[in-house]
Amino acid sequence: MGITTSPGVSAKKRPWRVTFKKQWQLYLMSFPMLFYLLLFAYVPLLGWVMAFQEFRPRFGLSPIGQVMSNKWVGLENFKTLLDNTTILGQRFLQSVVNTLGQSILILVLGFFLTIMLSLLLNELRLTGVKRFVQNVLYLPHFLSWVIVAMLASTALSLPGSGGFLNDFLLKVGIVDRPIQFLADPGYFWGIVAGTHLWKNLGWNTIIYMAAMTSIDPNLYEAASIDGANRYQKMWHVTLASIRPTIVLLLIINIGMLLTSGFEIQWLLGQGVNIVRSENIDVFVLRYGIKMGNFSLATAAGILRTVVSILLLTGSNFVARSLKQETLF
Amino acid sequence: MTALILFSTGGSFKVVFDAFPPEYLLYGGALMKRTLFTAFLLVILSAVLFASGADETKGAQGNGEPHVFSPDNPVTIDAWIVTSQTAPSPDNKISKLLKEKLGVTLNYDITTPDQQLDRIGIMLAAGSIPELVGSTDQQARLVQGGALLRLDDYLDSGRWPLLAEHVRPVRKKLTWTGGGVEDGLYQFPNYNRFYGNPPIMSPIHWGTAFWIQKDVLAFHNYPSLENMTLERYFDMIESYMKANPTIDGAKTIGFSFPMQGRVWGLTNPPLFLAGYPNDGGVMVDDGQAKIYANSKYAYDYFKFLNMAHDRGLVDPESFTQTLDQYLAKVASGRVLGVHDQRWSFGTANDALVANGQYERTYAATMPTFPGKKPYYADRDVLNINQGFGIASNAENPELLLDFLEIMLTPEWQTILSWGIEGEDYLVDENGLFYKTQEMRDNFNNLTWKQDNRLEALLDIMVKRQGELPGGNAFAAGDQPGEFFDSLKQYDKDFLAAYGLQTWRQFVNDPPPNPAHYPAWQISPPDGSAAQVANQQLEDAAQRYLSEAVLTDPARFDSVWDEYMAAIDSIDVAAFEAVITEGVQARIRAAGGE
DSSP states (O other): OTOOGGGGGOSSSSSHHHHHHHHHHHHHHHHHHHHIIIIIIIGGGGGGGGGGGEEOOOOTTOHHHHHHTEEOOOTTHHHHHHHTTTTTHHHHHHHHHHHHHHHHHHHHHHHHHHHHHHHHHHHOOOHHHHHHHHHHHHHHSSSHHHHHHHHHHHHHHOOTOOOOOHHHHHHHHOOOOOGGGOOOOGGGHHHHHHHHHHHHHHHHHHHHHHHHHHOHHHHHHHHTTTTHHHHIIIIIIIIITTHHHHHHHHHHHTTTTTTTHHHHHHHHHHHGGGGHHHHHHHHHIIIIIIOHHHHHHHHHHHHHHHHHHHHOOOOOOOHHHHOOOOOO | OHHHHHHHSSSTTHHHHHHOHHHHHTGGGGHHHHHHHHHHHHHHHHHHHHGGGOOOOSSSSSSOOOOOOOOOOOOEEEEEEEEESSSOOOOHHHHHHIIIIIIIIEEEEEOOOHHHHHHHHHHHHOOOOOOOEEETTTHHHHHTOOOOOOHHHHTTTOOHHHHHHHHGGGGHHHHHHSSSSOSBBOOOSSSSSSSSSSOOSSSSSOOOEEEEEHHHHHHTTTTOTTTOHHHHHHHHHHHHHHHOSEETEEEOOEEEETHHHHHHHHHHHHHHHHTTOOOOTTEEETTTEOTTTTTTHHHHHHHHHHHHTTOOBGGGGGTOOOOHHHHHHHHTTTTTEEEEHHHHHHHHHHHHHHOGGGGGEEEEOOOOOOTTOOOOOOOOOOOOOOOEEBBBTSHHHHHHHHHHHTSHHHHHHHHHHHBBBTBBBBETTTTEEEEOOHHHHTHHHHHHHHHHOOOHHHHHSSSOOOTTTTTTSSHHHGGGHHHHSSSHHHHHHHHHHHHHGGGGGGGGOOOOOOTOHHHHHHHOOOOOOHHHHHHHHHHHHHIIHHHHHHOOGGGGHHOOOEEEEEEETSSHHHHHHHHHHHHHHHHHHHOOO
């Protein structure tokens, strides 16, 4: 993992210019990526001014012209969003709760299941079988979310419309009348987590599998000599060796807790389940962009970014104080 | 720094990027467009710096010679069209004709109605829009955002007499006065500007009804549809359902309605049951608009629907299915009744006809509450804020108007609507158009239409509805003789059983529309409290009404109370005030004429 910093590498106070002269080719090669980041990650931040305006896009104006032609409203848009005495505010806060609920469910389930699956795959001895299983597991990742949503919607519908999940539950006798999964808000977080797992579980094992291949085989040998059985080797060698990877991925994922995806919620969300389906992205689309209220959309985006940065630095801090690998 | 300069020149690209995180960009290929756009910016950086296209003065409006359309002088027109019709196939017959006769190639960019608002936001912010703009946005965001060209001076120049005549009688109604830009005409209406005196009206009722499968009526031996009530409507469905638990092997569905993107499928019935015409979310009495979501009428209807659901007559998936899934169900022929507007399930109806399942197509019924007179059908309402406009940064607006002008000639109107003489229709000794059975079947064949019709273009194009010169109807289906001749035997017998000649006769004979009508065309401005209230009313309706209908009848009242509490917390007064204001303005305008 190239993200980690180890104290040994830090340059010994060499003048900047000397380093540059020596490594200018490297700098040159990094320039396109730097430019890309600047253009797509930092320059768009200028658009944040919209959050402090009552922004109405005017066709054909330059960005500066757009900014100048709109009314400044200060923190009005943020107040609207965070005011839980109005319906709009309640709705936004509910969408934050939904986003967190959905992504924590995805994170927790995904975190344990991915590691478990990676361990299991790692234990497969026959390379042919392993490859085959891996390929089968990766496949759903390449389906578009639209297709996944349609599959899920059919699978969860009533038996008469092809709802095989209900068919199955009825046949096994778990339920005595079909469940309308999409009509009961209580199921929605589970549906989101379920579809994410179905789609990405296999794919997410890749990083862990890569980390596992770099484990020194001597460790296993030594463990065997010490009398470790297979489960003990999994626990004390494999899992222990990929711990830095696990911690790093966890920190990164915690930073993305306020992003629980968009497509499933948008495509399967209906009035009847909206209390649990509308997350921040959907809220922004419905009450911001669809209603031409770009300022509100931007304000919601800023709030999300700020909280995400707090979560990321927070979890990084916790990791550091626990003497674990850190992101920065 | 370079990036900054680059950025400040490229339209408000940042707006788009910030408002659409990468998840959205992947949607609909927008990501690729964005990348291309950036590449484009890099290449012509210097050129862009000096081209502030919006301020260009369009000097000679209407002066100069009209464009001579000929194959020797080929032009390509980029057209953005909002429609649920599909794009024509690449070697479409009429496309070829346009190229051979006029040298015109159309580049279609088709957006479905439900995706429209997303696209408009992107177009406005990015400052990039195809030159010919065919939208159906009630909110007129393109107009307010300055993306469309004001057409008044062009029309007054006299260079486009047909277009000028097209809007002349309805100019006042079409004129945008909602602010943001100078008052004026920005779009040519795509529907319901009628020619002829009196115009030939469609024999089909395209509006709202409680539709019922013809076979259900046949099963009950063609009962009278006068004084229809909800009880009778659902009783007919129930007894048919008992006799036919499956249709073509699939479970029979009693009653459904569209909801996704068409929430009126759920919410509008109380309006009609109470004998009001379609004013959208409000009832208008004495020039005052009032919502009816919290009225006794609404309570009665949804209480009834809840009971009907308990009897197994309402498809519970109505509340969770997508529009496509709904249409697919209707097209499968197993839905006995729908509350919908005829155009809304048009594609499903076409599919049933294409399959020859005439007994599974629908007839209109008009249930009302006791003592109320049905007012389901209105006089055809002119579309406003819909149809073709010209992008304000179009390089050559005159050419585009020339193109629309030539499309409005009777010759091209006939080609677009009827097709090519000898191939798609024939002319009798009186000059009246008619078709052979094969030609009619072609028109019902979805694949044939892609190769031989320009339905997407026609949907948004200016149309001479009513009457073409020579006494022919604009649309083949409206031709008086043609309508009855084209009916299949099943439909002829069905009409005969009721002693009627057209489908329109199944609904009420509409009186002249009230001056304000229809209030649904009045939309609160973007960002206003009224607009938010409207959205919240819609959301509350979807959430609580779904629950109210699906719940155990014993719990109905408590869910209803929750719904009323939710409505009470919404700023309904702001919404009603804006609509009332619009209604009053229209009444004043009508009085002033």
